[in-house]
Amino acid sequence: MTKAIRPQPGIMDIAPYQGGTSHVAGLDNVVKLSSNENPLGPSEAAIEAYRRASYDLHRYPSSDHSALRTAIAEVLGLDADRIICGAGSDEVIAFLCQAYAGEGSEVIHTEHGFGMYRISALAAGATPVEVRERERVTDVDAILAACTDATRLVFIANPNNPTGTMIGAADVARLADGLPRQALLVLDGAYAEYVEGYDGGVALVESRENVVMTRTFSKLYGLGGLRVGWGYGPAHVIDVLNRVRGPFNLSNAALAAAEAAIRDTAYADHCRAENARWRSWLADALAELGVPSDVSLANFVLARFSSADEAQACDAYLKSQGLIVRMVAGYKLPNCLRITVGDESACRRIVHAVRQFKEG
Numbered sequence: 001m002t003k004a005i006r007p008q009p010g011i012m013d014i015a016p017y018q019g020g021t022s023h024v025a026g027l028d029n030v031v032k033l034s035s036n037e038n039p040l041g042p043s044e045a046a047i048e049a050y051r052r053a054s055y056d057l058h059r060y061p062s063s064d065h066s067a068l069r070t071a072i073a074e075v076l077g078l079d080a081d082r083i084i085c086g087a088g089s090d091e092v093i094a095f096l097c098q099a100y101a102g103e104g105s106e107v108i109h110t111e112h113g114f115g116m117y118r119i120s121a122l123a124a125g126a127t128p129v130e131v132r133e134r135e136r137v138t139d140v141d142a143i144l145a146a147c148t149d150a151t152r153l154v155f156i157a158n159p160n161n162p163t164g165t166m167i168g169a170a171d172v173a174r175l176a177d178g179l180p181r182q183a184l185l186v187l188d189g190a191y192a193e194y195v196e197g198y199d200g201g202v203a204l205v206e207s208r209e210n211v212v213m214t215r216t217f218s219k220l221y222g223l224g225g226l227r228v229g230w231g232y233g234p235a236h237v238i239d240v241l242n243r244v245r246g247p248f249n250l251s252n253a254a255l256a257a258a259e260a261a262i263r264d265t266a267y268a269d270h271c272r273a274e275n276a277r278w279r280s281w282l283a284d285a286l287a288e289l290g291v292p293s294d295v296s297l298a299n300f301v302l303a304r305f306s307s308a309d310e311a312q313a314c315d316a317y318l319k320s321q322g323l324i325v326r327m328v329a330g331y332k333l334p335n336c337l338r339i340t341v342g343d344e345s346a347c348r349r350i351v352h353a354v355r356q357f358k359e360g
């Protein structure tokens with residue numbers, strides 16, 4: 001880097017995001033349980049829509065995403081005009097930081113919060129502010145105490161990644177109502193679809209001017225490879241975000257597949273039920289082996305080992321058996337491993353391998 005050519009303040013403080021690994025050298029038949037992907041894959045209808053879109057590769061995609069927004073609105077009972085779509089919810093998070101944060105402003109995230117909040121805040125020139133959690137659960141009082149005149153955005157994931165815990169609607173409402181006037185609450189619902197009977201924050205968004213929620217097609221809908229996410233918020237916020245959004249940020253194929261995926265509610269219900277079933281089986285079986293976890297509401301379990309060394313050793317053993325899980329030391333959880341809930345065979349393989357590891 002020369003002295004004259006240098007990036008904006010904050011950029012060099014970014015530690016690039018590390019995605020979950022997917023290969024183990026020398027091993028075939030590996031099972032990837034490191035990125036919270038849907039082990040059952042996407043709906044057949046989404047795959048078919050993706051295939052059909054291949055005939056239109058020479059066409060630019062829709063720039064207003066009207067068909068996808070309408071589908072989301074119809075299925076979930078929302079106002080399509082207040083939805084914005086992004087290349088993954090990552091992009092919506094980036095739009096929020098770009099539009100509402102900047103030099104001299106603060107962006108709050110929680111101690112074990114998703115890594116992109118800090119990265120997007122720094123990329124926008126803002127100062128990320130980390131707030132402690134209480135036993136791996138978002139602490140509303142601690143967040144409210146950390147707010148200042150400079151706070152512009154507060155990110156919480158509900159359920160949170162990598163803890164799997166969530167806070168109730170009354171606590172989220174208390175947080176929204178207690179924020180300073182210039183601050184927006186972003187309710188990240190990347191895992192909201194896994195929670196039976198949870199609206200992901202819709203009621204709160206619809207009754208407040210300072211709440212935005214984000215959602216993704218990467219988890220329950222099994223479309224992580226296509227990069228589709230969305231946000232729902234007050235009209236004034238969606239208008240702002242659309243001004244920083246590129247006109248063709250989502251491809252034809254991604255839009256078509258996501259639209260088919262959200263309309264296939266039977267498949268989504270099936271995936272939610274399978275996840276719930278194998279999540280509790282996995283958590284119970286690990287607990288019996290002396291590896292406890294908090295009750296998870298998402299599609300992963302945060303397994304707690306007795307020490308960082310034990311977690312690291314178990315990770316290495318699992319890898320040697322072709323099982324890739326996620327070390328979360330970077331999320332200040334060095335004694336934990338985050339394990340995505342796989343299909344039945346993957347869950348059984350994990351438990352078998354952890355048993356072998358524990359028996360030494």
Ligand SMILES: Cc1ncc(COP(=O)(O)O)c(C=O)c1O
Pocket residue numbers: 035036087088089090091114157160161188190215216217218224227228229
């Ligand atoms: C809490 C949370 N938010 C957002 C995302 C981003 O998802 P995507 O950009 O694939 O929509 C993830 C992905 O892991 C996540 O865990």
